[in-house]
Amino acid sequence: MNYLIIGASAAGISCVEAIRSIDMEGKITVVSDENYPVYSRCMLSYYLAGIIPEGKLKYREDDFYRKFNVNAIIGKKVDAVMSSDKKVKLSDGSVLTFDKLLIATGSRSKMEKIPGIEKEGVFGLRNIDDARKIEKRLQNSKAAVMLGGGLIGLRAAYALHKRGIKVTVVVKSKHVLSQMLDEEGAKFIQDKIEKEGIKVLTGLAAKEILGNKCSPRIHSGVSEANSVSGVVLENGEKIDCQIVIIGKGVQANMELVKNTEIKTEKGIVVNDYLRTTVSDIYAAGDVAQANDLITGESTINALWPNAVIQGKIAGFNMVEKNIKYDGSISMNSVEFFELPTISCGITKPKGEEYEILVRKNIASSIYRKIILKDNKIVGFVLVKDVDKSGIFGLLLKKKINVSSIKEVMMGNNFDFAKIIPLIKQYKSEFAEKEYSEILI
Amino acid sequence: MLNEGKKIYCDVSKCLGCRSCELACAVEHSKSKTLFNAIKEEPVPIHRRRVQAVDEIIISDACHHCEDAPCISACMSGAMYKAEDGSTQHIEEKCVGCWMCIMVCPFAAISRQTKLALKCDLCKDNEKGPQCIISCPTKALISKEV
Incomplete structure (x- = not known):
């Protein structure tokens, strides 16, 4: 073959x-x-952060x-x-x-069609080349603007902040991580990164990327007006920067x-x-x-x-095995400034068929939101207290009726043992030997 | 020999929930390997096995070393891997603490330390074998070949 x-x-x-x-x-x-x-x-953003x-x-x-x-x-x-x-x-x-x-x-960064996008100092963050180029330019940069508040944008923002760069994130949506999180969950992240010194501007987009006619020490043989010097936003506000990173999602490489x-x-x-x-x-x-x-x-x-x-x-x-794929899951895990967040499935339910369970403690940044449909988990968002997320994911994947454990699921002491009664009840759904081996 | 099994099982009819296993696990994964010094270490050694309870059941649970381990597929740094003996192992030097493994572990058997995931390694570096089994006063924890 x-x-x-x-x-x-x-x-x-x-x-x-x-x-x-x-x-x-x-x-x-x-x-x-x-x-x-x-x-x-x-791992590129970890490399860029110097971690x-x-x-x-x-x-x-x-x-x-x-x-x-x-x-x-x-x-x-x-x-x-x-x-x-x-x-x-x-x-x-x-x-x-x-x-x-x-x-x-794979996929590549979606590049926006805004004037100035071709200037030196505008990057995506998808491969080692991108990271190396950003790394090189960092040495003579003071400020950076991230266009997009998704995962790539925020991870890049976090990395550059760690390297001492003044970072502004410009987000078109009402809040950061709008694909991954609900507004309430995203607020925890946004508050945290703003408190740590990353500026976040929501509901705004860039109108133009400006080039420098003066003389930063940055560029290398490129005509000076072609080197990034700032970003103009829709509202006319101008932000000085030497680096622009585009984090507007990805598009499939299928040409x-x-x-x-x-x-x-x-x-x-x-x-x-x-x-x-x-x-x-x-x-x-x-x-x-x-x-x-x-x-x-x-x-x-x-x-x-x-x-x-x-x-x-x-x-x-x-190799002719004929194995069926269960389907992909929309999920993700991020951590900024020691605040971990994991989300999975439907996080922003629209419609009366959904039941939403929420546990929240703003002072300690703890947020647990579970979205149910017909008593089955279809999505969840966990901030800070993320350790049990795999159990919620298991119940979601197996489409288990969780009506008997709703309260305990939202409690402090939820752990794997709490779903053992469900594993016993829905034996056929938990067919993998790891479950049948449990000596109960 | 205690080390020969690739998995550790808990016989719930024998587990009293005394947490001796948790203590032995934390000490084994400490720098000093002694209880007296381990409790003073920074970061405090974390046990990878947890005593849990539901209704009448008490169970000491840790990584099940799943055959088709979701944590290995999810690990974007290449830190999680299937060892030749079938156990799921973790190269701590490669871990960056992205928590993708935590996101997918159905048993919630992975713990977090700052920027580092921790899980049961079957005490692979101790020739005496898994310390939780040795420490269990009721012999509820058993190791067997799978």
Whole structure:
């Protein structure tokens, strides 16, 4: 069997590991346009913050490809998939064939169409190159503006703040992390980061990125007006800065399937087996549009754990295993200034069919919100007291009726033991041996 | 030999909830490895096993070393891994405290220290084997091959 994997991040790497756990003989080729060892892009903001050195970005050991007997083609891009010929064309004109293909090309930062976006000093934060460029420019910068208050924007803001840069976050929405959190939950985060010195402006967008005609010591041979010197907001306010980071969400890297039969919408559409609309071609990770476990909608939940699981199942299915994917889950975990937050599923329910349980203590920053539909958990937000989140996630995934434990779920002493009666009651739902092994 | 099993089970008919296991776990994962000195350490050593209760049931629970471990899939730093003996292990030097593992652990068996996730490692560095089992006065904790 001739396996071809495009992309060497979460989904691509876990696909390699899945294939090799079954098929030691097949030929595996991985093509990656990033010229680095296997690394974790989620760690970039930690690197930028100075918390870890560049070497710790590594997700797998340097000998990963050799150990898994993979032919790695690094630093080359796949320009086009020729699905009917079972071939792909690389940026250097060469052609590779495949029996089974995984497209795990991920996503890139959405760049806004605002005047000045092309200036030196405007960055996304998606890969090592971005991080290195920001790192270099930091040395001569005093202030930065983040456009977007999502995860990427806030993580970048937190990182630059740690490096002593004056940071302003400009958010179009009413509050930060509007994709991940409800307004109440987000307020805890926003209050915390503002208290620590990051400025947050909500309900605003940038109108223009200004360039410098004077002479900061920053630029390198670029005409000076092309080096970022500030941002003008919709309301006319001007913020001086030397760095602008765009954190306006991500878009799928799916140009390579443009002229094929492979169906695309927001991403490459896959079925419950991670197969695209063309047989023998699979997609996983941020590029793949799969069913959401909670809403049932076909969507992209661009998140490391989803990508790893999708890559793994796609890998098994490429070796003809036929394993069904439960669906992706919208969830995330962040921590800013020692205040952790985890959210999952529907966090901003609209409609009377939802029941909302809330426990809140503003003084100690504790917030627990659980959203139920027909007595089943469909979402939750936890601030500070996040340790039990996996149990809520388990009940959500298994779609268990929690009416008997509503009160205890919101209590101080909630722990795994409290759901043992439910595990006994719904034995068939808890079929994995880890649950049946509990000696009760 | 106590170390041969890959999993630790709690027989709830024998567990009295005395928390000897929690104490032994915390001491084992301290710098000094003695109770007297461990309680004075900074950060205070954290136990990775927890005695919990519901209705009539008392159970001492920790990482189940799941076959298809969600914490490994979720770990974005590559710190969590499946060891050759089937146990789920964690390279503390690689952990940045992103809490993705906490987000997905169905047993809530992972604890937080500043920027570091902590979980049961089956006392892999102690040739005597899991200290919780040794410390259990009623032999409620047992280790067996899976």
